[in-house]
Amino acid sequence: MQQTVELHLAWDQSAAVWGTTTHLSEGGAVVQLHQALPTSAVNVEVTLRLLEVGINLAGTIVDITPQPSASTPPTTLITIQFAPLSLDTYRQLIRFLFCEPNRWQWPQAPSELKTLGLLLKTIVWPPILQRHLSRQRRDRRRNWSQPASSQFPSP
Incomplete structure (x- = not known):
């Protein structure tokens, strides 16, 4: 599920990095950034904000993969592992992931x-x-x- 996200890295909470999720679960996310991020950012604390629902999730960057492309500007895929979530945040995330309308495609049956x-x-x-x-x-x-x-x- 693709969602626009706002990331704030621990070394500069005032600057936002924008991206789109390519994978999102209750344990972490893979985000495609539209700008380069240095590989030294691995193990850096990050705050991810899901803009559609306004959920703030704290986590750690566990992998950075540059995606060079000749036809488009280079992008970066980062993998984020979420820190343990509070019960309220966990419930909001589960509700967003599994309970929103049109999240599930129902099979066509007679x-x-x-x-x-x-x-x-x-x-x-x-x-x-x-x-x-x-x-x-x-x-x-x-x-x-x-x-x-x-x-x-x-x-």
């Missing part, structure tokens, strides 16, 4: 009546069909094994 019809068709129809097909096979075997007397003249 309605109850269509499902009932499919079940009945599956349970009832094959035995009826099997009886009908077995009668047809039996009739064919009779016709082949006992030729009618009118087909062949008697000597």
Whole structure:
């Protein structure tokens, strides 16, 4: 889920670094920054603010991966591990991750009546069909094994 985030690094709380989350969970986040960040920022404390819901999350940068690109300005992927969250913050994050409208894509399934019809068709129809097909096979075997007397003249 992509969210715009504001990051404040421990060495300069007044300057904000902006980015977009590429992965977000209750344990951490991967953020794509639109500017370079030195690799020396690993293990630096950071405050991440989810702008959509206004949740502030404290954490530590555990990985920095520069993403050079010829066609676009270079970006940086940083992995943040969240510090233990307060109960209130944890509940806000869980509500945001799992309970917001349109977060889950519901599978397309038939309605109850269509499902009932499919079940009945599956349970009832094959035995009826099997009886009908077995009668047809039996009739064919009779016709082949006992030729009618009118087909062949008697000597």
